[in-house]
Amino acid sequence: MEDNIKLTPTSYIVLGLLTQADEATPYDLKALVAAGVGNFWSLQHTQLYAEPERLTKAGYLAERREETGRRRKLYSITAAGRQALDGWLSAGPVDVLPELRDINLLKVFFGADPRAIAASQVPPHEAKLREYEDLERLLAEGGAADDDGQLTALRAGIGHEQEWIRYWAGLADD
Amino acid sequence: MEDNIKLTPTSYIVLGLLTQADEATPYDLKALVAAGVGNFWSLQHTQLYAEPERLTKAGYLAERREETGRRRKLYSITAAGRQALDGWLSAGPVDVLPELRDINLLKVFFGADPRAIAASQVPPHEAKLREYEDLERLLAEGGAADDDGQLTALRAGIGHEQEWIRYWAGLADD
């Protein structure tokens, strides 16, 4: 057991998802990511094979194989895993500000024509906003409490999509 | 000359900065990053040693050593480098949406107490906003045109900082 590995955001995403699903294959995890967190912190699907393995070696997950068929690996969180996650969650805020890291904004910074870029950015951001609003409605109808973490995070996404639309649309208008 | 390397955002940042400064050491680049782009796309200082070397081997930069003292490396952009940058800038928009990737939002998503986190996030975002507004004033007074790329990008930063403040302040209020 390779102890004392460093836990990255990827690690916490896997741990967090495995508190929601009792047992999951990497492919299940992929679907879970796509349904939620992936909207504001996405992962390559191959990380969902590598990371659980890493976490298993460190004792944060338990691994089991399917008996039949493909004998896929099924992961579940251990007590140590829960403890690591809880520790992180209750450790209080992390002291770093997020960065925009928008590749198109980077182009604008270095002199690309803002109008062409802006016009192309509005529709996808509008689509993403509608997607978020639909998801919000679904969660609300599904009985999500107002302090549900996923819903709260989603509302950050909605706010920022609105801001991107305001920004790019303003630029597209000259 | 190792040709056909892949150019990453880091590469374009280095190339872009070297069109603004004729010749720069890694340390100069560090200062240039800190003064601008770094606000929305930051780099480790060690990348500013490794990346120019990579770009030099590929022919996008030229390298010269100081004659005296520390004999530091001085980099400048070549014609090929300018061409690569211009090609990227005029290639049109890239088709990806940026992600929030806020580690504190990730905690909220997985159930951390939003109030404690929210309260801690407001002051740094307010500080960042003021910093941006000061910088905007400086640029405007410095005679930056309204379509200056740096200024335009900065205004995206301002909008998003305002949005973060709205969001976290709202959560902090219950």
Added chain:
DNA sequence: CCTATCATGTAATCCGTTACATGATTAT
């Protein structure tokens, strides 16, 4: 003078991306 802090750099590690590949399902 001494000691922080800034300036400058190298090297190793490792996470994340990219490339590739094959088994199952579904649609036509």
Added chain:
DNA sequence: ATAATCATGTAACGGATTACATGATAGG
């Protein structure tokens, strides 16, 4: 049936982070 797409996985590579280290400069 056959193509297309979904599901599932491995392996290599490389960029980015981390750790470390030493030379200059300024403040006390």
